[in-house]
Amino acid sequence: MGAQSSKEDQEKQYRDYEKCTESSSVATLSEQYAQLDLNEVEASRYSTATLSSDTLARFSERFYKDDKNLLARNAIVGVDPTQVMLNPQAALHDKHVFNVKLDLEGSATNQKSSGRCWLFAGTNIMRLSVIQKYKLADDFELSQSYLFFYDKLEKANWFLENMIDLAKEDIDDRVVQYLLTDPVGDGGQFDMLINLVEKYGVVPKSVFPETYASSNSRRLNWLVTVKLRESAAKIRDAVGHGATVDMVRFVKEKMMEDIYRILVISLGEPPTQFDWETTDKTGKYVGVHNLTPKKFYREVVGYNISETMSLINDPRNPINKLYTVDRLGNIVGGKPIRYVNTTSSTQKQLAINVLKSGRPVWFGCDVGQFSNNKIGAMDTKIYDYSLAYNVDFGLTKKERLLYKESMMTHAMVFTGVHLDKDGSPVRWRVENSWGTDTTGDKGFWVMSDDWFSSFVYQLVLEKNDVPRKLTSLLDTKPIVLPAYDPMGALANPQ
Numbered sequence: 373m374g375a376q377s378s379k380e381d382q383e384k385q386y387r388d389y390e391k392c393t394e395s396s397s398v399a400t401l402s403e404q405y406a407q408l409d410l411n412e413v414e415a416s417r418y419s420t421a422t423l424s425s426d427t428l429a430r431f432s433e434r435f436y437k438d439d440k441n442l443l444a445r446n447a448i449v450g451v452d453p454t455q456v457m458l459n460p461q462a463a464l465h466d467k468h469v470f471n472v473k474l475d476l477e478g479s480a481t482n483q484k485s486s487g488r489c490w491l492f493a494g495t496n497i498m499r500l501s502v503i504q505k506y507k508l509a510d511d512f513e514l515s516q517s518y519l520f521f522y523d524k525l526e527k528a529n530w531f532l533e534n535m536i537d538l539a540k541e542d543i544d545d546r547v548v549q550y551l552l553t554d555p556v557g558d559g560g561q562f563d564m565l566i567n568l569v570e571k572y573g574v575v576p577k578s579v580f581p582e583t584y585a586s587s588n589s590r591r592l593n594w595l596v597t598v599k600l601r602e603s604a605a606k607i608r609d610a611v612g613h614g615a616t617v618d619m620v621r622f623v624k625e626k627m628m629e630d631i632y633r634i635l636v637i638s639l640g641e642p643p644t645q646f647d648w649e650t651t652d653k654t655g656k657y658v659g660v661h662n663l664t665p666k667k668f669y670r671e672v673v674g675y676n677i678s679e680t681m682s683l684i685n686d687p688r689n690p691i692n693k694l695y696t697v698d699r700l701g702n703i704v705g706g707k708p709i710r711y712v713n714t715t716s717s718t719q720k721q722l723a724i725n726v727l728k729s730g731r732p733v734w735f736g737c738d739v740g741q742f743s744n745n746k747i748g749a750m751d752t753k754i755y756d757y758s759l760a761y762n763v764d765f766g767l768t769k770k771e772r773l774l775y776k777e778s779m780m781t782h783a784m785v786f787t788g789v790h791l792d793k794d795g796s797p798v799r800w801r802v803e804n805s806w807g808t809d810t811t812g813d814k815g816f817w818v819m820s821d822d823w824f825s826s827f828v829y830q831l832v833l834e835k836n837d838v839p840r841k842l843t844s845l846l847d848t849k850p851i852v853l854p855a856y857d858p859m860g861a862l863a864n865p866q
Contacts, residue, residue, distance in 0.1 A: 457760045508658070526703045688773050
C-alpha cells in the first residue's frame with residue numbers, strides 16, 4: 373500500500389470488513405479484526421474518531437443500494453414500527469392452549485396507572501384459597517390498596533433510617549444518590565410482601581377499596597418523595613451539626629406523621645377491625661365477623677406466605693449461592709431480601725411441578741422486551757427486527773444485565789404451561805394485572821419458552837417444592853449485591 377490509500381482501497385477494505393462481520397463464525401471484534409489482515413499502521417488509515425462527511429456519504433450510498441431499506445423506510449416512517457414488524461408465524465405459534473392449566477385461576481386484575489404488579493401478583497395467588505373455600509366468584513380480590521398504604525409508610529421510614537445511617541457520607545455518594553432517586557416507588561420484591569403480610573395481615577378489597585391515588589400513583593409518589601427529600605436534607609444538616617441518632621429519630625417521628633397524613637388523605641385509613649360480608653357465586657350470603665387484618669389472613673386466607681423462597685437466574689454470578697441486595701427492603705427489622713441463584717432449566721422444572729399440582733407461581737421478569745399487548749404474547753420472535761432494519765440482537769442474558777439492557781420490571785403469575793411429547797415446555801400461560809380489556813385471553817398472556825430463558829429472572833415457590841440442596845442455602849451468609857444492582861430493580865426501577 374502507498375502512503376495515501378485510494379477511495380477504491382477503502383471501499384475494498386470496508387467490503388472485506390462487512391463480509392467478516394456477517395460471518396456467524398466470527399464472534400468478537402478482535403477475531404473480525406484479525407481476519408482483515410491489517411497491521412496497526414494500515415488500520416489507522418481507515419479509522420477515525422469522528423464521523424466525517426465522507427463516512428456519512430458512504431452510509432447513505434449503501435442505504436440506497438438496497439431496495440429493502442427503501443421499502444422498510446416507507447412502511448415504518450409514519451407508523452408504530454411494531455405494527456410492521458409483527459411476525460405472523462410467531463403470533464400463530466403463541467396459542468392460548470395449554471395441556472397443564474390450573475382449574476381455578478381467578479379473573480385478571482388491573483393495577484391501572486401504578487407500579488403495584490408485585491402486590492397484585494402476590495394477592496392473586498393468596499386469593500385462590502378464599503375463592504375455593506367460600507365458593508366465591510372468580511373476580512374476588514384481596515385489597516392491594518391496603519398493602520400499598522403500609523408499603524408506602526414503611527418505605528418512608530426505611531428511607532429515613534438509611535438517610536440517618538448515611539448522613540456522614542458525601543451527598544454525591546453513589547448509594548446516597550441512588551436512594552434519593554425513588555425512595556417510595558410503587559415496586560417491590562416478594563420478601564417485602566412477606567414483611568407486609570406478616571406485620572399487617574390482609575383484607576378483602578370490599579373492605580378497603582381503590583382510590584384515585586392508588587390507581588394513579590404518580591402524584592402521590594411525587595408528594596411523598598418531596599417531603600422525604602426535604603426530611604433527608606434536615607437529617608444530614610442535623611447530623612452535620614452534632615445531633616445524635618436518638619435526637620434525629622425523635623424529630624423523625626414528626627416527619628413520619630406528615631407522611632401518614634398524606635397517605636390517609638390520599639388512600640383512606642386502613643381498617644383495624646371489620647366484618648366481611650359478601651355472596652358466593654350462587655348468590656348465597658357469606659359473612660365472617662369480628663375480624664382484624666391479621667386474623668383474616670390467618671383464618672380466612674390461610675396461605676403460609678412465610679414458607680416461600682425466591683429462586684433467581686442471574687448468569688453474572690455463581691449458581692447455588694445465596695444473594696441479597698444492599699439497602700433493599702421496606703420494613704425496618706423485617707425479613708431481608710434473599711435470593712438463591714440457580715439455572716433457568718431448574719426454575720422451569722420446578723415451576724412445571726407446581727403447576728401440575730394445581731398451584732400458581734409468582735415470577736419477576738423484564739416484560740417490555742419482545743412483548744405485544746394486542747395478542748397478549750411475550751416471544752423473542754414476535755418482532756422481525758432483522759427483516760425491517762437489517763440488525764440482529766446478540767447480547768446474552770448475562771450481557772444484558774451487565775450492560776443495563778435488561779432488568780426485572782414486572783411481576784406476574786404462571787397459571788399453566790404447554791408441554792411437548794417429551795415433557796419439555798413450549799409456552800407458558802401468564803396471569804397479568806393489566807385488566808381484561810387487553811387482548812389475549814381475557815387478560816391472560818402467553819409466553820414462549822425461549823422468552824422465559826431470556827427474560828424471566830425470579831420465581832417464588834413454597835420451600836417444600838424446592839430441593840433441599842437449594843433450601844439449605846437459606847442458612848448460609850448471603851453475598852451482598854450493591855444497592856443499584858439490577859436484581860433489585862423490581863423494587864427500585866432504574
